[in-house]
Amino acid sequence: MIHSPQPASAQHHGHASDTRPGAAELRAVRRASRGLFGMVFILSVAVNLLMLTGPLFMLQIYDRVLGSRSEATLVALFGLVAFLYLMMGTLDHARGRIMARVGARLQDTLDARVFRASMVRMARNPNDRLALTGLRDLEAVQRLWAAPVFLALFDAPWTPMFIALIWMFHPLMGALALGVALVLLVLMLLNQRLTRAPIEVAQSATLGAERMAGQLRAESEAVRALGMQGAALDRWQQARRTALRHSLDTSDRGGMFSAWTKTFRLFVQSAMLALGAWLVLEGEITPGVMIAASIILGRALAPIEQVIGQWAAVARAREGWANLAALLSQTPALPPRVALPRPRARLSVENAMVIPPGASRPVLQGLSLSVSPGQALGIIGASAAGKSSLARLLIGAWPLATGRVTLDGAALDQYDSDTLGRYIGYLPQRVTLFDGTVAENIARLDTDFDHDAVIRAAKRAGAHDIILGLPDGYNTPITANGGGLTGGQMQRVGLARALYGDPVLVVLDEPNSNLDNDGSQALNGAIRQLKSEGAAVLVIAHRPQAIQECDLLLMLAGGAVAAFGPRDEVLRKVARNHTGLLRPGGGGGDPAPPQGSAPQAGPSQGAPAVMRTTYPGTVSGMPESQAETSANDLIIGTPPKGST
Numbered sequence: 126m127i128h129s130p131q132p133a134s135a136q137h138h139g140h141a142s143d144t145r146p147g148a149a150e151l152r153a154v155r156r157a158s159r160g161l162f163g164m165v166f167i168l169s170v171a172v173n174l175l176m177l178t179g180p181l182f183m184l185q186i187y188d189r190v191l192g193s194r195s196e197a198t199l200v201a202l203f204g205l206v207a208f209l210y211l212m213m214g215t216l217d218h219a220r221g222r223i224m225a226r227v228g229a230r231l232q233d234t235l236d237a238r239v240f241r242a243s244m245v246r247m248a249r250n251p252n253d254r255l256a257l258t259g260l261r262d263l264e265a266v267q268r269l270w271a272a273p274v275f276l277a278l279f280d281a282p283w284t285p286m287f288i289a290l291i292w293m294f295h296p297l298m299g300a301l302a303l304g305v306a307l308v309l310l311v312l313m314l315l316n317q318r319l320t321r322a323p324i325e326v327a328q329s330a331t332l333g334a335e336r337m338a339g340q341l342r343a344e345s346e347a348v349r350a351l352g353m354q355g356a357a358l359d360r361w362q363q364a365r366r367t368a369l370r371h372s373l374d375t376s377d378r379g380g381m382f383s384a385w386t387k388t389f390r391l392f393v394q395s396a397m398l399a400l401g402a403w404l405v406l407e408g409e410i411t412p413g414v415m416i417a418a419s420i421i422l423g424r425a426l427a428p429i430e431q432v433i434g435q436w437a438a439v440a441r442a443r444e445g446w447a448n449l450a451a452l453l454s455q456t457p458a459l460p461p462r463v464a465l466p467r468p469r470a471r472l473s474v475e476n477a478m479v480i481p482p483g484a485s486r487p488v489l490q491g492l493s494l495s496v497s498p499g500q501a502l503g504i505i506g507a508s509a510a511g512k513s514s515l516a517r518l519l520i521g522a523w524p525l526a527t528g529r530v531t532l533d534g535a536a537l538d539q540y541d542s543d544t545l546g547r548y549i550g551y552l553p554q555r556v557t558l559f560d561g562t563v564a565e566n567i568a569r570l571d572t573d574f575d576h577d578a579v580i581r582a583a584k585r586a587g588a589h590d591i592i593l594g595l596p597d598g599y600n601t602p603i604t605a606n607g608g609g610l611t612g613g614q615m616q617r618v619g620l621a622r623a624l625y626g627d628p629v630l631v632v633l634d635e636p637n638s639n640l641d642n643d644g645s646q647a648l649n650g651a652i653r654q655l656k657s658e659g660a661a662v663l664v665i666a667h668r669p670q671a672i673q674e675c676d677l678l679l680m681l682a683g684g685a686v687a688a689f690g691p692r693d694e695v696l697r698k699v700a701r702n703h704t705g706l707l708r709p710g711g712g713g714g715d716p717a718p719p720q721g722s723a724p725q726a727g728p729s730q731g732a733p734a735v736m737r738t739t740y741p742g743t744v745s746g747m748p749e750s751q752a753e754t755s756a757n758d759l760i761i762g763t764p765p766k767g768s769t
């Protein structure tokens with residue numbers, strides 16, 4: 126399902142979250158460039174003073190050169206003016222270059238912080254709007270800082286001074302200039318108010334269309350195969366059109382203000398000229414003053430005109446700044462953690478409750494369990510029972526609402542997240558790899574990885590021979606969706622990645638969903654070895670083979686513990702076919718396929734067996750009596766009440 130995300134502002138206004146810590150962090154980064162801002166300010170003073178070159182030259186031409194008819198004065202003045210313009214151009218260019226670098230520095234300083242904060246939030250909620258736009262928000266601010274319109278901010282303080290200068294020429298002209306500046310200010314505020322809503326909607330719609338395009342591209346194979354191309358394209362185009370419509374609305378409104386501001390400014394320059402001419406006729410001022418006042422007025426109004434013309438960029442950057450403040454406030458940078466020693470595999474969960482980020486109802490509650498070094502715990506339960514949620518909790522991706530999770534006595538958040546990641550091996554339900562070689566993927570994208578460790582992990586995962594068979598072995602380049610790798614190969618590379626670095630706690634979410642019998646055996650071998658080395662292994666299972674090496678079994682139902690204890694004991698309580706599973710060679714070892722009319726081949730033929738989560742009744746396609754003794758499937762019956 127593709128959702129168009131809420132506008133970010135609506136989202137955080139809704140939560141009324143405190144954005145002050147993030148804003149303070151942003152200001153601290155801005156302060157680091159204080160020296161450069163100071164330099165730009167000084168250059169701006171010079172540039173603005175040099176802006177008087179034109180009007181003063183005009184004044185001199187009219188009042189001195191034409192009056193005295195002195196060519197020598199004209200040549201001298203012209204030489205001086207040429208030099209001053211050269212200076213102005215150079216200084217203006219210099220301040221532009223400095224601001225571009227200040228913007229780049231801002232981005233460079235905050236890039237990693239914003240990306241990390243986005244990743245933390247995305248791990249919790251893949252639709253988090255602030256996380257989705259974080260880097261773009263940063264770029265919007267960076268672009269504004271580097272844009273000429275930002276320099277208008279440094280020029281704006283000169284507007285009153287230029288108006289004061291005109292006032293000194295003649296109060297009537299000053300009053301006109303002041304009135305005009307006030308009208309433009311009102312126009313600027315009106316522009317800001319009238320374009321705010323369409324700018325936000327256009328951005329939101331653009332983001333929605335981009336996300337949809339990304340999802341469709343990523344799943345293009347399925348989209349095509351399922352004949353969804355037409356419908357998908359229609360939806361995408363609808364989103365694009367919405368974005369386009371609102372963009373047009375924004376540009377219409379912005380364009381209207383921009384065009385009328387410019388025209389108004391040109392008109393008032395003429396009006397100033399007319400007023401000046403009248404004052405000349407009245408003998409109040411000279412013609413030179415008349416021309417100079419008109420030009421200075423143009424200069425005085427330029428910053429306001431520029432801000433109105435570029436309002437979309439200014440508004441985007443303002444929104445970006447506010448979004449970044451919210452993002453950074455809600456995902457504070459963690460102070461450096463005291464480096465804890467490598468933990469032992471003592472995992473303990475006490476009375477845990479988990480509410481997915483953005484959700485209101487818990488998906489796990491009252492959950493307690495403990496696993497000791499050298500133990501493997503199988504986690505079973507019907508679909509949506511909360512198995513993957515438990516995995517997300519244990520790897521530190523989802524926060525605890527209440528309760529406690531500790532590894533070797535220390536709560537998970539006492540570990541630095543990267544350090545904790547090194548102690549944990551995780552194989553997600555849906556393996557995603559990254560652009561890079563097979564070896565780099567196994568080494569968790571470490572640039573300076575230990576080759577032996579990569580090969581050791583691959584061997585443990587039973588992936589070594591498969592990898593050697595790839596076109597360029599460990600150096601074979603792969604992509605996020607695996608490139609040329611099959612589902613089973615991806616799962617084995619994913620398992621090798623989980624085992625890289627000798628983790629203490631290994632969480633495997635349906636590790637054998639894509640594995641053939643060899644793969645399942647390799648997996649069980651890996652679990653055995655991890656146990657013998659003192660690691661703790663958690664296996665979320667839908668198939669009996671996966672729990673073959675498990676000492677403990679946890680059955681979840683509706684987010685709560687339905688049964689927990691030694692594996693065989695729990696199986697006896699919850700599996701209708703426990704006799705089949707507990708029989709020597711049962712429990713998913715390599716059982717012979719069931720006799721008779723079992724609908725699927727046994728795992729020894731490489732076909733997947735399915736965990737049935739049926740409650741009392743007939744197991745479809747299998748006679749009742751046979752279902753009771755099947756060793757291929759894990760057939761869950763209603764667990765006896767209170768059997769925890």
Ligand SMILES: Nc1ncnc2c1ncn2[C@@H]1O[C@H](COP(=O)(O)OP(=O)(O)OP(=O)(O)O)[C@@H](O)[C@H]1O
Nearest residue numbers: 481482484488506507508509510511512513514515
């Ligand atoms: N990001 C999320 N936000 C809100 N609810 C979620 C989220 N992820 C999962 N849930 C809900 O949590 C419950 C448990 O989901 P979970 O993925 O843990 O189930 P599971 O036991 O792993 O299922 P399966 O065997 O089908 O993978 C489900 O009701 C699901 O809708």
